[in-house]
Amino acid sequence: MASSRRQYPFHLIEPKWQQTWDKQQTFRAFNPGEPIPENHPFGIRHNLAGKMVHADSLPPKFYILDMFPYPSGAGLHVGHPEGYTATDILARYRRARGFNVLHPMGWDAFGLPAEQYAIKTGQHPRKTTEANVANFTKQIKSLGFSYDWSREVNTTDPKYFKWTQWIFLKLYNSYFDPEWKKATPIDLLEDALSENPQRKSEWKNNAYLTGTRDGLFENSTPEEREQIRREFISKCRLAYVSEAPVNWCPELGTVLANEEVIDGKSEVGGFPVIRKPMRQWMLRITAFAERLLNDLDTIDWTQSLKEMQRNWIGRSEGAEVDFEIAGDRSTVAKILVDWKIRVFTTRPDTLFGATYMVLAPEHRFVPHITTAEQKKAVEDYKTFAAGKSDLERTELAKEKTGVFTGAYAINPVNGEKIPIWIADYVLASYGTGAIMAVPAHDTRDFEFAQKFNLPILQVVQPTDPKTNWQGYTDDGIAVNSVGSEVSLNDLATAEAKKKITDWLEAKGLGKRTINYKLRDWLFSRQRYWGEPFPIIWKKDAAGNLYHEALPESELPLLPPKLDDYKPTPDGQPPLARAKDWVNLPDGSMRETNTMPQWAGSCWYYLRYLDAQNSGAFAGKEAEQYWMGVASGLRPDSTKSARNADAIPGVDLYVGGTEHAVLHLLYARFWHKVLFDLGYVSTPEPFFKLVNQGLILGEDGQKMSKSRGNVVNPDDVLVEYGADAFRLYEMFMGPLQDTKPWNTKGVEGVYRFLGRVWRLFVEEASETEFEQAETTAPENRELLNLIKLNAAIKDVAPTPAQLKSLHACIKKVSEDLETLSFNTAISAMMVFSNDAIKWDVRPVSVLRDFLILLQPFAPHLAEELWQKLSGINAQPSPALPYAPWPKFNPALLVETEMEIPVQVNGKLRDVIKVPADIDNAALEAQAKASEKVQHFLAGKTIKKVIVVPKKMVNLIVG
């Protein structure tokens, strides 16, 4: 690229101010109860210098958060600074508005790449991570963001993950109480049950409880009872061990959560994932499904993001219905005590149309009901279905497969005998793993019935009689739905559902149920570079393995030192290689799985509140202040009026949409657990959330190495500087939109900054500076050679100048409230285009303009603010804490205005009228217009519309 003349010496200005901010800790945020240094500009602004005050004397908080990055070896890409610039602008704006702003940054630093590098080279992942963090820090600092670096967090720091492990112990030592619908300490479990006999009976399937109640343990040894008790309690924990089939990714050598599997492939790397039964730690997120769903209504997120979470949680209302198995009961194993198969359906109104039943191949009844003739076919099908990966299962979705078991069930509404099939389109993990098939009114059942020639019976009449009822799945009117005891005919779908469900409940054949797609969170990984579980495994006298939590006093539990980071040859996680670490002197063993990367990011926003606290994840006072429960003073107020509308939770959270059902769901879940247990004071962590849009390459395609269209932020910084980079990222278009990069556009905003520079400085001194720089490059002292423009004077501004300034104040202030950064910047361009023409540039106007510019282009604004300090004796505050200028509407009032005049809705003239004109005069003047007269000639005016001070429309005929 041909290097053009530098618009202004950003290469000296930007490092200068970055170092100044660093040295003076300009952007340090103060917690309640923390002393504020004598000379800190925040203290000076709020008359708190040298004081130590509590929440009620601090200004109100504003917590503005970025999704912290994974510090990859590739460094920053242009997408990172997009969100970071937006939040930085708002953080600086809120500071100027008098808020106490919390704006932190940190590192989500556990993860696969550092571990894979370690496997290849033997370099400890911590070393790789540290190098990457150092690089990210340098890059982020070079953009001039106003982070409070004293609160920096790193998920791989033992001082940090001590608390990640601590929260895991809270999950481990809690259960979800079905009555209170909240996480409850596990110690209270037995108390809670014994206090409420009814509850106890609800848990009647549990051997421990029924055993206690019914005296079944009379012949048991105390050890046996203890084992049963332990197993019962373990089953209730929010963190529990499960043996179920899990998503195993052979390529990555680890299991994955459902959320990490997309189209049967790993989210990271796109490798195939298969189902494999393994012993794994799970977190009981499903217990919170209802609250995670309902509380979405209390937070200010985009519609689409809420929808994604709603879809993921996947609530559906319906009924469970029991179908009796037909035939000779004596042939069936004892396990089928009730001799019934339970199905879940959202359409109980179609029960009369159920012509067959389908079980998932893995359904536990399958071996017991299959007839001898069908045994081979069923076994073969089960093998076939189990051998399919998730990917194959979805890719082959087009063609339905299945086999008949030879068994029959009885439809409870009409006594019909219907065949029981197995097919892999029924999932074992959803509902009851069994369905009643209504082929007439369900697409999948319809396809299946067609393929296997099963009867299709209409029970719903479409609202439009012309619609084909076969495969009709919408609501309609029930038909052919008469049994000996109940009839649904002529009822609309909603009523039919209600009637049949009431009937089922009355007869004890079924009940209303709500099902969720959400599955429990698979929480263990076969990795080295993650948080070790604070769990040890023991054996009781009978040789049964059981787990126990480490005491909190032993946290953090550090991972062992390893020479080889690969899994063991027999497939155990890498931690199993550290025999000294795994095997404890008393014969117990450590858990060798580690936590997933999401663990650290589930709560990092809480650590920022009080990042150095060694006695708690965050102090109570800090938590209450920053999360908005304890409120401070209103900004710019001397009275003790409380900020009653303080926002609970993080005020604004900005990040990419890729975390919609991962980080954002997990973090909400953990937050609710901590809320239930009394450790945080809000039910939701992030009040307002905005997704920044994707930045595409110049060719309009997604940036990728293979396309060769990747823009490197470092190159842009060298060429145009950080301020221009920040400005361009915001000027491209609305924050939320996807938009293509255009380097020419960077030049545009760069030119604007150059114009601002020339608005302030004397051109002759700039030439002098440039000549001096050829002999002493990079000498920051040379900036002193730059003199203020002689047009800048300490004089009262003219009305026109004030108008120009206040139009800008108004627009920028309003646009920042709505995150319309692009139009705020254009307003400043309009101002500078105007001001550059002024022969006299009043210093008061320019100072106010710099306060507006500061959030966007902080380095340039600081440099010019400093230059202006020489113009008069007035001491000026530190720019980042200078009060935001107040918009005065009186200054925008015009004496004359231009009014469009339409004839029959078409613009015909624009007339100049006095601003205080009344409607009658306006109408008269509009009619008098020569151009308008031309269109009125020979016609009569039928109607006149006058919008006061806006426009006139003459209707003629």
Place this chain on the structure above:
RNA sequence: GCCGGUGUGGCGAAAUGGCAGACGCACAGGACUUAAAAUCCUGGGACCUUAAAAAGUCGUGUGGGUUCGAGUCCCACCACCGGCACCA
């Protein structure tokens, strides 16, 4: 298939139901310069006329509607982007 979003100049975009295209890019012409770069000034939706202009016609994905007036509100449709997808 379902859900969400977006369609405006050559391009990024802007417009509480009231002058469509602010601001910027690219482009063209001019000033400055030996020349270039930088800077400054001017121009511009399309069409039709014209030496040039004025005047005129059309114009915000498509088709309808509401309204004195629609990019904006309503109905139907089309295209693109994102998410989910055998969830009973």
